[in-house]
Amino acid sequence: MPTRKLVTRYEDDLRLFPDLWHKVGLGLGLAIVLLFPFWVSASWLTVGNHALVAIVGAVGLMVLTGFAGQISLGHAAxxxxxxxxxxxxxxxWQVPFWLCLPAGGAVATAVGVAAGLFALRLRGLYLAIVTLGLLxxxxxxxxxxxxxxxxGGAKSVGMYVTFGQSPAEMRDVYEKMAYGPVxxxxxxxxxxIFLVVAVLVAWAARNLTRSNAGRTMMAVRDQDLAAAALGVNPVRAKLLAFATSSFIAGVAGGMFALQQRTVTVEYFNxxxxxxxxxxxxxxxxxxxxGAVAGAVAFVILGKLMQTLAPSLPYIGQLPTGLQTAVLFSILVIVVLVIEPLGLFGLWLRVKRYFLAWPFRY
Amino acid sequence: MTDVIMLAAAGLSLGAMYALVALGFSVIYRASRVFNFAHGELLGIGAFSMTSLLAAGLPWPAALAVAMTLAGLIAAGVERAVVRPMIGRPVFVTIILTLFVALLLRALMIVIWGVQPRAIESPFGEAELAVSGDAAISYQTLAQIGVAVLAMAAFFALLKYSRLGIGMRATSTDQEVAQALGIPVGRVLGATWFLAGMLAGLAGVFAAMKHAMFGHESTLIIAFRAFPAVIVGGLTSPVGTVIAGFLLGLLEIFAPVYLGPHLGGFGHNLQNVFPYVIMILFLMVRPYGLLGQRDVERL
Known part of the structure; x- marks a missing residue:
């Protein structure tokens, strides 16, 4: 079965975009992503922004749960x-937003490391409950x-671009502006802005999986005792996962705040x-x-379901808040029962089919 | 003294609910290795079906029995339809699954019973038992504690002496060996979930009666505050979770009164987080819980 080009050098194995197809995909993806905000209507652009926030948040959780195997229900915290x-x-202090995002990440990291110290001795379900408690x-x-x-439970968020802006000057950022010809x-x-952050975060996380630090996390995930016996320090790996994950989550939270302009505590449940x-x-x-695809699929499906749900039989009669929840629950349950690897698993199936074509396997 | 007696009664009745919920959790966990996040919804199903049954004119004990059975049946249905196909899958898959089953059940409840808050009338009315001085405990509270203790005693007796109980214990120790010995593991799992669901239904009725009116949130809150009891008691020990449930109930009632005023802003509504604070403190000292086993891992 032709799987991929024979890898003869370690450098080749580490490449992010090893062959032509990856490069074509990269180019296409870039084109779509860059043109997206000029094509679509305002409501879909909002969906796009939501998706970018979700990508960053999901990558953050993926580092903790997907790489290091630490289940967390406290991501919203x-x-x-x-x-x-x-x-x-x-x-x-009218701090500009590009400093607020990493600062939010840093504060979240501090809390994440503190929580991680408790969580070091726990695994699986215990950890899920403790992170729930953290929330x-x-x-x-x-x-x-x-x-x-x-x-009153709500806080408005300003988006300052440079130091020393007054709150009144800051309002200009919400206006239409010309940047050269655009x-x-x-x-x-x-x-x-979000696109840059999301690409940076996804790239960093991808690099993490190719680095020693990421591989120790995966070793701990798969069998922590065996990893320890092989000289991996599980404490360090878990703490690093908690720190990285909470930093990225903090950045995602900051992005969310900038987009919403008002945040409430109740939202983060x-x-x-x-x-x-x-x-x-x-x-x-x-x-x-998987994190990127899952986040994009989740947000887009959410929007689609919002528009579709009222016209569906039975589900259309539910209260509006419930319609998407019900559809989503059914979707997630079905996907989990059929394809435990999710969209990534589906993608692998499609890829294998075409790689093996015209044979079945 | 008056305060202490009344607070203790309130704490014990709250603890009884926590104990019922936590016992159900831990029994399900021991049997299926699944943390059932849909447990809170079982409480709701118990409480809401109780209102309908009472409205239909059933006498109180019969309505309670039917409501408990209904919650149990739903739990068993969840086990059969969703949890059993997941055997051998990673833990987070089952966690996510039960969380989304919870969402579905919540939607189902809203469809059937609407969003209006409802009330369950106490069969004892407002009658109170004078204890000493001004202290008085309502019969309702006493009955709750009594019924909960009875239900749990019955459950433990069943676990210890009946054929089914022995099968349940064998299954929770090792499913494969139990199956090899001829124990119908599937049916035992179903029965385990059924019994846990019944306990949850009972707790749900009590939780609903805590306030004059209850909505969908109030039963969920009880369930989420009962999670720490499971951890404090030890996930693997049903007796431990019951003890921890009562303990947390008492502490949760006493802490806001005696500790809350000293904590400033943080002490406001302290009961919302107090069980979790206790849990985290506990995890620092005994991560395996009061009576839980230390995990022994093999490669």
Missing amino acids: FLAIGAFTTAVLGER YLVAHTLESYPSLSGT ILDWDQKLYF LQISVEYVAMIVLGGIGTVW
């Missing part, structure tokens, strides 16, 4: 920390201090954590590609 750090920094603790702490979470409105600007876990499971656990 890190998102919340990133979001509120961004909001508070912008409100208090409740973070939400409770944020709600307890209105200076952090805003009065005129971009607010959503399009946001799209390109178990439902959000579950959605992120569903994304990486749908996409295919253990690969960056």
